[in-house]
Amino acid sequence: IYNGNNLVTSNITADATGPVFTFNSQRGASAVDAVDDDVLGTIEFTGYDDGTPSTQTYASIEGNIHDSNSGTEKGKIDFYVARGGTNSLALSIEGTHSTYSTISMPNTTRLYFDGGGDTFISEPSGGDELKFTVGGTDIMSLNEVGVEGDIVKFKNACAGFNQFEP
Numbered sequence: 540i541y542n543g544n545n546l547v548t549s550n551i552t553a554d555a556t557g558p559v560f561t562f563n564s565q566r567g568a569s570a571v572d573a574v575d576d577d578v579l580g581t582i583e584f585t586g587y588d589d590g591t592p593s594t595q596t597y598a599s600i601e602g603n604i605h606d607s608n609s610g611t612e613k614g615k616i617d618f619y620v621a622r623g624g625t626n627s628l629a630l631s632i633e634g635t636h637s638t639y640s641t642i643s644m645p646n647t648t649r650l651y652f653d654g655g656g657d658t659f660i661s662e663p664s665g666g667d668e669l670k671f672t673v674g675g676t677d678i679m680s681l682n683e684v685g686v687e688g689d690i691v692k693f694k695n696a697c698a699g700f701n702q703f704e705p
Contacts (some may be wrong), residue, residue: 562602588650597621605633 548558562580567571583601586600606613613634620625628645635641644650649659657675662668668682 573604575604575607577604577607579603595621595624596626599626605635 542587548560550556550558564573564577564579564610565571566577579602581602582600582655582662583596585594585596587593588595597628598621601617601619603615604612605615615633616632617628620629621627629696631641632644633641649661651659658673660670661670663670668680679692
């Protein structure tokens with residue numbers, strides 16, 4: 540039902556299920572095998588910028604086939620947000636295993652715990668390092684150095700504990 544600015548779907552059956560909004564993607568007029576990485580549907584959030592004005596996509600959600608093998612199908616959902624005028628991947632969730640999913644973010648992302656302030660986890664080198672920052676102070680970094688194995692560093696993690704390097 541279209542009601543002014545709203546698109547509403549309702550389930551008026553006396554049961555515990557809610558309405559379903561389905562995207563169905565099909566290759567060709569008849570059922571043809573899907574292929575890994577097929578895009579199944581996209582929801583885009585658009586609006587005008589303050590320049591021309593022109594339409595800009597500010598965010599989108601995309602559903603994909605991660606693995607189309609019959610019996611072991613796996614899905615993927617990607618979340619995009621606008622950065623510098625370009626819609627960029629911000630978060631990806633993949634059904635990579637039978638008992639858990641993989642959640643990944645681009646290596647330039649910070650995972651904030653204080654609303655975007657100065658407490659976060661990041662991968663600053665764009666490689667094999669994970670840094671923990673609390674109150675603007677780097678307190679711990681985890682990285683791997685070649686065949687030497689794992690290196691763990693704790694800096695100013697708590698009172699009386701300055702640094703640990705195995």
